[in-house]
Amino acid sequence: MAVAEDGPVLEAVGVSLRFGGVRALTDVSFGVNRGEIFSIIGPNGAGKTSMVNCVSGRYRPTEGRIRFGGRDITRLPTRKRAAIGIGRTFQNLALFGHMTVLENIMVGRHHLLRRGFLPGMLWWVGGARREEIAHRREVEEIIDFLEIQHVRKAVAGQLSYGLRKRVELARAMALKPKLILLDEPMAGMNLEEKEDMARFIIDLNEEWGMTVLMIEHDMGVVMDISHRVVVLDFGRKIAEGRPDEVLADPHVRRAYLGEADEVVQEPAEATEPVAP
Numbered sequence: 001m002a003v004a005e006d007g008p009v010l011e012a013v014g015v016s017l018r019f020g021g022v023r024a025l026t027d028v029s030f031g032v033n034r035g036e037i038f039s040i041i042g043p044n045g046a047g048k049t050s051m052v053n054c055v056s057g058r059y060r061p062t063e064g065r066i067r068f069g070g071r072d073i074t075r076l077p078t079r080k081r082a083a084i085g086i087g088r089t090f091q092n093l094a095l096f097g098h099m100t101v102l103e104n105i106m107v108g109r110h111h112l113l114r115r116g117f118l119p120g121m122l123w124w125v126g127g128a129r130r131e132e133i134a135h136r137r138e139v140e141e142i143i144d145f146l147e148i149q150h151v152r153k154a155v156a157g158q159l160s161y162g163l164r165k166r167v168e169l170a171r172a173m174a175l176k177p178k179l180i181l182l183d184e185p186m187a188g189m190n191l192e193e194k195e196d197m198a199r200f201i202i203d204l205n206e207e208w209g210m211t212v213l214m215i216e217h218d219m220g221v222v223m224d225i226s227h228r229v230v231v232l233d234f235g236r237k238i239a240e241g242r243p244d245e246v247l248a249d250p251h252v253r254r255a256y257l258g259e260a261d262e263v264v265q266e267p268a269e270a271t272e273p274v275a276p
């Protein structure tokens with residue numbers, strides 16, 4: 001996997017997040033380099049979604065900063081983050097079920113239309129028309145890339161789960177993000193769908209140049225496709241590094257993989273079977 005490392009495009013600096021008495025995140029720092037596939041892992045309730053929500057703008061950290069491209073975006077509203085190049089998919093599908101695949105993907109591009117979504121769709125003359133055609137062409141490229149040509153006119157709500165996840169990814173890609181946040185992209189998928197999705201994530205990273213920040217429970221996939229990983233446990237960072245380094249880390253093995261401290265056991269003494 002080729003990684004172009006020229007410094008972090010995304011930085012979390014000392015991020016803490018509290019919900020009343022619950023400490024969802026405590027002093028978490030990490031950096032995602034341009035061109036990386038970077039994953040956040042950890043047990044249930046470790047703070048993964050909270051962290052991604054701080055990056056997308058849905059949550060505002062109680063303490064700490066989020067920087068994107070060197071700019072402090074901690075207080076920037078969500079829709080403005082989309083405009084500066086942060087796209088996302090959701091853990092639970094967030095498609096417009098009654099709209100076609102094509103319409104769903106076009107929604108992802110509305111902030112790119114200079115004339116706005118509705119005028120862009122309706123004003124079919126001159127510059128607006130040329131702009132619309134250019135947008136259509138780019139959307140069709142994404143549709144081809146994700147191999148969803150055959151359902152482009154289908155109503156999104158009627159597709160299989162795996163296909164809907166792919167359409168959601170298409171919509172996020174249509175925003176042309178520099179950084180794409182993927183919240184459990186493989187959740188609920190069968191093995192074949194997971195393999196397809198893993199291939200799309202690698203390709204959107206390598207061919208489309210998108211930096212990826214991902215949460216995913218399937219450890220096999222995470223370790224296969226991530227360049228680096230950060231591990232959270234009870235809202236704190238306990239490890240960060242390449243997948244092989246993280247897997248070998250004793251803190252991670254204990255906390256995340258549920259391994260007990262190594263106990264040197266005496267060989268069991270042979271016992272006579274007890275007569276009933």
Ligand SMILES: Nc1ncnc2c1ncn2[C@@H]1O[C@H](COP(=O)(O)OP(=O)(O)OP(=O)(O)O)[C@@H](O)[C@H]1O
Pocket residue numbers: 019022023024042043044045046047048049050051
């Ligand atoms: N909106 C909220 N209100 C109150 N507590 C919350 C909220 N969101 C998250 N939490 C709490 O913050 C902690 C971290 O939750 P979070 O969902 O970020 O973990 P996670 O690692 O994504 O978990 P999972 O793997 O189960 O999705 C948990 O204790 C959770 O109950």
